[in-house]
Amino acid sequence: MSELVSFFYLEGLERLILEVLAFLIFSGSLFIITLTLLLRYLRSIEHKRKTAFLKRWRMILAKSIFESPHNLPKLKRREIFWFLHLWNHHHQSLKGEKIQNLNDIIYKLKLERVILKMLKSIYTRKKIIAIISMGHLRNESAWSDLEKQAQSDNSFISLMAIRSLCKISVDRAIPFFLSLLVERDDYPFPIVNNLMKEIGSKYISRPLVQLLENGGESEVSSLMKYFHHVYQVDAEQTIRRILMNSCDQEVIARCIKYSNNPKDLDSILKHSKDSFWPIRMQVGAAIGRVGNMQNLPTLLTLIDDEVWWVRYRSAQALLKLPDLENNELGVVTTQLVSAKGKSAVQQVMLEREHF
Amino acid sequence: MSDKKTILLVEDEDEISYVIEFMLKREGYTVTRAKDGKEALDLVKNINPPSLILLDIMLPFHDGFEILSTVRKMDIWKEVPVIMLSAKSMEGDVTRAIDQGADDYINKPFQPEELKSRIRRYIK
Numbered sequence: 001m002s003e004l005v006s007f008f009y010l011e012g013l014e015r016l017i018l019e020v021l022a023f024l025i026f027s028g029s030l031f032i033i034t035l036t037l038l039l040r041y042l043r044s045i046e047h048k049r050k051t052a053f054l055k056r057w058r059m060i061l062a063k064s065i066f067e068s069p070h071n072l073p074k075l076k077r078r079e080i081f082w083f084l085h086l087w088n089h090h091h092q093s094l095k096g097e098k099i100q101n102l103n104d105i106i107y108k109l110k111l112e113r114v115i116l117k118m119l120k121s122i123y124t125r126k127k128i129i130a131i132i133s134m135g136h137l138r139n140e141s142a143w144s145d146l147e148k149q150a151q152s153d154n155s156f157i158s159l160m161a162i163r164s165l166c167k168i169s170v171d172r173a174i175p176f177f178l179s180l181l182v183e184r185d186d187y188p189f190p191i192v193n194n195l196m197k198e199i200g201s202k203y204i205s206r207p208l209v210q211l212l213e214n215g216g217e218s219e220v221s222s223l224m225k226y227f228h229h230v231y232q233v234d235a236e237q238t239i240r241r242i243l244m245n246s247c248d249q250e251v252i253a254r255c256i257k258y259s260n261n262p263k264d265l266d267s268i269l270k271h272s273k274d275s276f277w278p279i280r281m282q283v284g285a286a287i288g289r290v291g292n293m294q295n296l297p298t299l300l301t302l303i304d305d306e307v308w309w310v311r312y313r314s315a316q317a318l319l320k321l322p323d324l325e326n327n328e329l330g331v332v333t334t335q336l337v338s339a340k341g342k343s344a345v346q347q348v349m350l351e352r353e354h355f
Numbered sequence: 356m357s358d359k360k361t362i363l364l365v366e367d368e369d370e371i372s373y374v375i376e377f378m379l380k381r382e383g384y385t386v387t388r389a390k391d392g393k394e395a396l397d398l399v400k401n402i403n404p405p406s407l408i409l410l411d412i413m414l415p416f417h418d419g420f421e422i423l424s425t426v427r428k429m430d431i432w433k434e435v436p437v438i439m440l441s442a443k444s445m446e447g448d449v450t451r452a453i454d455q456g457a458d459d460y461i462n463k464p465f466q467p468e469e470l471k472s473r474i475r476r477y478i479k
Binding site for chain 2 (some may be wrong): 061063064066086089093095096324
């Protein structure tokens with residue numbers, strides 16, 4: 001209290017400084033409050049505009065699916081992004097011939113040039129929505145621009161552009177996509193995998209096999225992880241060739257995983273003592289698919305392996321061996337050296353009984 | 356009469372819901388929409404059974420399977436045909452839904468005509 005009283009008795013420079021400080025604090029607070037209110041007001045206007053926009057355009061887009069669109073209202077500049085967002089959403093939710101009506105709306109509003117311009121925007125969100133829109137429009141004139149975007153350093157933009165190119169012309173896009181896939185190690189596997197699933201093995205299988213056939217070791221290592229998109233009929237020869245020639249352990253493991261022909265058994269068994277355990281695990285599993293009783297000694301060695309996965313997969317393979325009767329299984333198990341190996345066989349036998 | 360053509364739509368995405376509702380209303384159905392699993396379970400407990408349920412699998416709060424199993428346990432709802440809406444990438448879920456008692460399923464993205472004809476099969 002005495003300090004407050006003493007303030008009124010301050011004179012000269014000290015008082016002036018305090019008064020200036022008080023003024024600054026007051027005007028600063030006033031400025032922040034005004035700014036907050038202004039921003040809230042602008043946000044509420046924006047919200048009202050967006051609600052009105054959605055009310056108008058949701059109806060038009062929904063109607064357009066059933067009848068050809070006509071008498072479209074003018075789209076304001078600030079509504080373009082909202083519109084494209086809504087339009088793309090419709091494309092992603094629906095399919096069939098009538099979807100062409102959605103594309104007609106873009107041409108009637110003369111938006112295709114605006115989208116082309118947005119492709120070159122420095123803002124990522126504008127660029128991405130333009131890339132997606134061009135794919136849905138299936139507009140060939142955007143091909144070279146989309147190819148440029150596909151070469152972007154940003155892997156997300158690049159993959160979105162590839163997706164759109166595939167929508168425009170899948171046959172033309174696949175060789176370009178696969179060549180990028182070899183060069184880029186920044187593409188996330190799940191996104192590429194989903195993209196390939198979306199495109200379909202019908203389009204991916206042959207070109208992927210051709211590239212693996214003609215490619216060097218680096219191409220093979222980058223592409224082998226997508227080999228599950230190859231049709232079995234296309235796969236056999238390629239698997240055989242790569243298995244014979246490759247030194248890359250990851251690649252060898254994948255080749256064995258996809259081997260389904262007893263003719264390849266000798267090449268597979270050569271790897272049963274490999275230092276890389278995923279290879280030994282795949283050898284064990286492959287014996288279960290394409291092996292026979294003659295491979296029993298190799299399989300028993302694998303069941304005694306030091307790595308759990310190798311023991312487990314090999315034990316599963318043991319139960320799949322043709323000509324091995326249930327009553328012989330006990331005798332075979334006694335040939336196992338380690339307790340861990342015996343335990344692996346017991347585990348898979350219990351699994352077979354209960355699941 | 357109007358009870359015979361009531362559809363309960365359980366879908367969290369506004370845009371897709373709008374299109375489905377628009378399409379069904381054009382066909383003369385009355386549509387009740389639930390935006391999430393919680394709202395759907397509330398409706399299941401408080402309204403008369405509709406003629407059909409269009410049920411999305413991925414929903415906030417309670418997923419489509421939970422709603423399906425509740426519906427199938429309720430005496431007055433258990434006969435209501437249920438068509439599941441599933442994303443194409445989640446096709447494994449469809450088998451599970453059929454095992455739990457769903458009558459049919461449709462993948463998203465879907466053809467509007469296909470959805471209409473599937474619904475017609477259950478609401479004559």
